[in-house]
């Protein structure tokens with residue numbers, strides 16, 4: 001090849017890959033067991049044309065060597081959002097699902113997203129908060145559109161995008177799964193200069209999703225109120241707030257018209273029994289794997305002969321179980337999610353993420369707003385109400401408008417007290433009721449963490465992506 005042809009060839013290569021990412025950089029990821037994997041890193045790729053916050057609105061993507069031969073591999077998109085704060089784009093980690101996804105040969109994408117603490121200094125010296133909800137979600141949706149519109153230069157099958165996140169990130173993953181292509185986000189997308197096109201995904205992996213925020217306070221108190229005067233140790237004033245909130249939950253729960261697998265309609269009357277089925281299944285799975293199930297959990301084992309048909313879990317005393325959870329970790333005080341200025345409480349992550357661009361945190365439920373302002377007829381403004389609505393996946397499942405992800409993997413620790421168990425249970429149940437493919441477990445003895453059980457998760461991903 002002549003010098004000129006070589007130069008022309010190199011130049012063409014650059015042009016074909018340039019618009020998305022340049023040539024990338026070769027890297028090696030080393031796992032705790034000493035294994036390594038070679039991959040190329042493509043970083044700091046802005047995914048909107050009107051960048052509001054250059055610290056966050058870009059993505060990184062990573063391509064294992066094997067994906068250059070077989071480009072049609074799944075795309076594993078992890079969000080590192082936590083605490084409803086901003087998260088930067090990041091590199092794969094050998095100790096979470098991103099490293100494992102690379103090992104499986106998948107393209108890994110880790111976008112940044114704005115959140116409650118994202119700020120930009122204006123030329124006039126003012127600090128503007130750029131990341132108030134639904135900004136973080138809109139960013140992630142824009143990142144997904146970017147992957148699709150740059151399909152030719154970014155390897156990976158954009159019809160098999162799998163999102164993953166934990167806690168607030170689990171909520172984001174559930175929202176990405178629930179709200180695909182929904183027009184309600186379009187004005188936000190256009191403002192950012194996001195690519196036109198689809199932002200629906202193939203599968204959502206959600207670890208301990210902290211979501212359904214406007215009902216999370218009442219759900220929490222309804223579940224845990226039996227511990228208020230005992231192990232939870234609330235004051236008289238707190239108990240009064242707890243009981244008021246708890247009393248609001250049945251109307252909401254019943255309005256969901258969720259059904260058990262056998263078609264029974266779930267109500268506040270039979271719901272505790274339904275919840276018990278997940279705890280029993282959880283304890284059984286742990287017991288089968290050799291875990292010791294202490295009596296203080298309220299789990300009841302039958303007295304079958306060991307080694308024959310085996311012991312199995314036949315029941316759980318729910319009040320005892322809930323006390324056990326509370327003894328492990330102090331509950332949040334009521335209201336758990338919208339506490340701002342109620343009983344002199346400070347702002348939660350949720351109060352902040354729904355706040356305004358000047359940095360103020362706000363109440364985002366009518367209940368707390370009325371308590372905080374000492375005005376029983378105070379109402380939330382519609383702009384805020386709309387933003388709260390946009391952040392709840394429950395509003396979009398089965399709405400006939402969204403293209404909701406076909407596949408869902410939802411895990412929530414059976415000892416996680418960051419939100420009520422109803423939040424993940426209702427999410428999973430609504431999805432099942434609408435015939436989505438759902439793999440859901442409360443995981444025995446687990447607190448508020450994510451990206452665990454990776455063998456099980458990636459076996460499931462293999463199952464849904466192999467046809």
Ligand code: DHB
Nearest residue numbers: 082083084167168210418
């Ligand atoms: C997270 C945890 C919470 O308890 C909460 O209310 C919001 C977010 C988190 O870990 O992301």
